[in-house]
Amino acid sequence: MTVTGSIGRRLTGLLAGVAALLSVLSWWMVSELAREAAERTQDNVLAASATAIAEALRSEQGEVRLELPYSAFSMLGAIGEDRVFYRVTAGADLLTGYADLPVIPAPAVTGRVVFDTGSFDAEPIRMASVSRAVLAGTEPVPVTVTVAQTRNGVGRIAAGLSRLAAVLSVAFFAIAAILSAIAARASLRPLHEIAAAVSRRGPSDLRRVEHNAPEELAPLMASLNSLMERLGQSIRRSEDFIAEAAHRVRTPLATVRTQADIALRTVEDDAEKRRLRAMIRAVDESSRSAGQLLDHAAVAYRADDLARRPVDLSDLAAQTVAALEPAAAMKDITLGLDADAVQVRGDPVLLENAFRNVLDNAIKYSPEDTSVHIHITETGGEAHITVTDEGPGLGGGPVAALTERFRRGSNTECIVGSGLGLTIVEDVVTAHGGRVQLGAGKEGVGACVLLVLPL
Amino acid sequence: MRYLLVEDNLELAEAVTKRLALDGHAVDHAASLADAEDCLAVGRYDLILLDVMLPDGDGRAFLARRRAHLETPVIVLTARSRVSDRVGALDQGADDYITKPFDFSELEARCRAVLRRRGGAARNQIALGAATFDPLAGTLRHADRTLDLRNREIRLLEVFARFPGQILSKGQLMDRLFSHDADVTENAIEVYVGRLRRRIENMGLRIETVRGLGYRMDLDGT
Numbered sequence: 001m002t003v004t005g006s007i008g009r010r011l012t013g014l015l016a017g018v019a020a021l022l023s024v025l026s027w028w029m030v031s032e033l034a035r036e037a038a039e040r041t042q043d044n045v046l047a048a049s050a051t052a053i054a055e056a057l058r059s060e061q062g063e064v065r066l067e068l069p070y071s072a073f074s075m076l077g078a079i080g081e082d083r084v085f086y087r088v089t090a091g092a093d094l095l096t097g098y099a100d101l102p103v104i105p106a107p108a109v110t111g112r113v114v115f116d117t118g119s120f121d122a123e124p125i126r127m128a129s130v131s132r133a134v135l136a137g138t139e140p141v142p143v144t145v146t147v148a149q150t151r152n153g154v155g156r157i158a159a160g161l162s163r164l165a166a167v168l169s170v171a172f173f174a175i176a177a178i179l180s181a182i183a184a185r186a187s188l189r190p191l192h193e194i195a196a197a198v199s200r201r202g203p204s205d206l207r208r209v210e211h212n213a214p215e216e217l218a219p220l221m222a223s224l225n226s227l228m229e230r231l232g233q234s235i236r237r238s239e240d241f242i243a244e245a246a247h248r249v250r251t252p253l254a255t256v257r258t259q260a261d262i263a264l265r266t267v268e269d270d271a272e273k274r275r276l277r278a279m280i281r282a283v284d285e286s287s288r289s290a291g292q293l294l295d296h297a298a299v300a301y302r303a304d305d306l307a308r309r310p311v312d313l314s315d316l317a318a319q320t321v322a323a324l325e326p327a328a329a330m331k332d333i334t335l336g337l338d339a340d341a342v343q344v345r346g347d348p349v350l351l352e353n354a355f356r357n358v359l360d361n362a363i364k365y366s367p368e369d370t371s372v373h374i375h376i377t378e379t380g381g382e383a384h385i386t387v388t389d390e391g392p393g394l395g396g397g398p399v400a401a402l403t404e405r406f407r408r409g410s411n412t413e414c415i416v417g418s419g420l421g422l423t424i425v426e427d428v429v430t431a432h433g434g435r436v437q438l439g440a441g442k443e444g445v446g447a448c449v450l451l452v453l454p455l
Numbered sequence: 456m457r458y459l460l461v462e463d464n465l466e467l468a469e470a471v472t473k474r475l476a477l478d479g480h481a482v483d484h485a486a487s488l489a490d491a492e493d494c495l496a497v498g499r500y501d502l503i504l505l506d507v508m509l510p511d512g513d514g515r516a517f518l519a520r521r522r523a524h525l526e527t528p529v530i531v532l533t534a535r536s537r538v539s540d541r542v543g544a545l546d547q548g549a550d551d552y553i554t555k556p557f558d559f560s561e562l563e564a565r566c567r568a569v570l571r572r573r574g575g576a577a578r579n580q581i582a583l584g585a586a587t588f589d590p591l592a593g594t595l596r597h598a599d600r601t602l603d604l605r606n607r608e609i610r611l612l613e614v615f616a617r618f619p620g621q622i623l624s625k626g627q628l629m630d631r632l633f634s635h636d637a638d639v640t641e642n643a644i645e646v647y648v649g650r651l652r653r654r655i656e657n658m659g660l661r662i663e664t665v666r667g668l669g670y671r672m673d674l675d676g677t
Contacts, residue, residue: 247534251464254556258470327565329606
């Protein structure tokens with residue numbers, strides 16, 4: 001499987017991107033609005049100022065006279081430290097103010113304020129101009145009042161508001177990003193829940209997944225369930241096949257063995273008896289190997305995905321001993337079990353298989369009239385299972401080699417075995433995180449197999 | 456003892472029937488579950504040997520169905536050696552299982568164990584002169600003395616008890632006594648016969664050595 005990106009991260013990224021775009025847009029809009037509001041305020045004040053000056057115009061002795069009302073300038077002072085300029089012209093003559101203040105191209109309608117932007121004295125300015133006809137003598141003289149102001153204050157206010165908007169936008173973005181992550185996680189939660197529900201299952205649990213799923217996951221769930229069903233069918237089919245194959249092979253083997261057994265009873269000749277015994281041994285060997293190969297495959301399959309359930313080792317050992325008692329009795333071998341109630345977590349089927357193989361080995365290699373002893377204790381946080389016999393021991397060869405597949409000890413002549421027994425035992429124990437130790441029995445007599453399992 | 460063998464393979468069934476007859480057992484054969492039902496309806500058996508894969512169904516399903524009103528112990532014959540399968544058979548109410556192909560001594564040992572566990576549903580005690588031999592319990596009683604015999608002693612005594620007064624060769628005894636996975640010399644037979652002879656002293660039984668031929672068990676007073 002290749003992991004290509006993450007839906008969660010992609011969703012978070014998308015939502016955060018949208019939030020960033022909206023933040024920038026809102027910052028820009030707020031800045032623009034702030035600048036415009038500041039400018040409009042300045043315009044209003046400028047207009048009020050120009051209008052106030054225009055209204056102070058009067059005619060006296062056929063001439064236009066003006067006494068500048070200070071209130072007209074004091075209201076302009078409200079906007080920061082900006083410098084204020086003015087010019088009043090009557091007709092073509094400068095009545096008062098700065099002669100070189102730029103002129104707004106003639107306002108079309110009398111009494112209406114017009115605005116413009118320009119520069120004066122190397123500073124950007126905003127100008128408001130209003131015209132009025134003043135009756136001087138008999139002639140109405142057009143008087144134009146222009147009031148201008150530098151724009152530093154407006155810029156400062158706009159910049160201040162823009163900064164505030166920027167801070168708010170960043171905060172908005174941060175909150176939106178966090179909410180995006182939360183939203184992404186919340187919308188992916190059903191996916192995680194289903195994944196957890198599936199992965200909690202045991203290795204052989206192939207039931208349908210009946211978890212509540214949102215609409216978008218329904219096709220995935222349907223495919224998953226159909227896969228489960230097909231997998232289950234295929235496993236059942238191969239299990240049936242193995243069972244059927246084993247049945248077909250073992251039934252005729254049983255016939256051969258039984259016939260050989262009958263023949264052994266009826267023939268008198270020693271040479272023929274030996275031949276029949278060899279035949280029975282071969283049948284036993286092939287059936288045993290087939291069984292252990294199947295066991296080995298089953299162990300490998302189950303160990304890959306180990307089920308962990310509490311298993312009482314003393315119960316398990318007692319069951320195994322009971323199952324093998326008749327086999328031991330045939331050789332008058334006494335099976336002794338001395339077990340503390342020790343619990344481990346693991347697969348009972350595998351552990352039973354391991355116990356059976358160890359005991360089976362011990363019984364197989366033990367001479368008649370001896371005993372095999374199983375001892376189960378809890379030592380230092382581990383379960384120790386010792387199986388000691390009074391047999392020929394493990395042959396003094398390399399101990400590790402005995403657990404290798406198909407390897408048999410050096411002193412096993414005439415005993416039926418496939419060499420898989422200890423391999424199965426080691427596979428099972430290793431899968432449970434434990435270890436196998438082989439050694440000599442008490443006072444150097446016999447063999448001792450120690451299985452160590454973590455609790 | 457009387458067995459019901461439920462097995463669809465006729466060759467195996469025939470061989471098993473013959474083999475059990477050699478040990479003096481009576482065997483009825485049923486080739487299917489339906490046959491088995493018929494046999495159970497009319498006959499009484501000490502033990503049922505049940506194959507798991509039968510033409511008209513799974514032997515384990517039959518077990519599960521019949522277990523409630525079936526007094527007779529059942530030993531399942533399975534072709535699989537996987538633990539899960541065996542445990543499954545036991546859970547369904549089988550008393551024991553044995554994997555095909557099976558050793559008849561082991562089958563006998565398992566039957567004995569099952570019957571003993573079931574509390575002697577069918578005790579065939581054998582009178583040996585003044586003594587009584589119970590192969591199931593593994594005891595030999597004489598007057599007020601009871602002797603507990605070990606597995607191999609039981610088997611040896613069973614052979615002698617079946618043919619009292621007859622000479623049995625070492626080879627014949629060997630086949631009964633040892634499984635075939637070990638080559639045993641005839642000396643081993645001498646050891647076992649010697650041991651049994653000592654154990655049953657004063658029980659009214661004698662095992663005589665017939666030089667060059669084998670052994671013979673005589674009952675005192677015959």
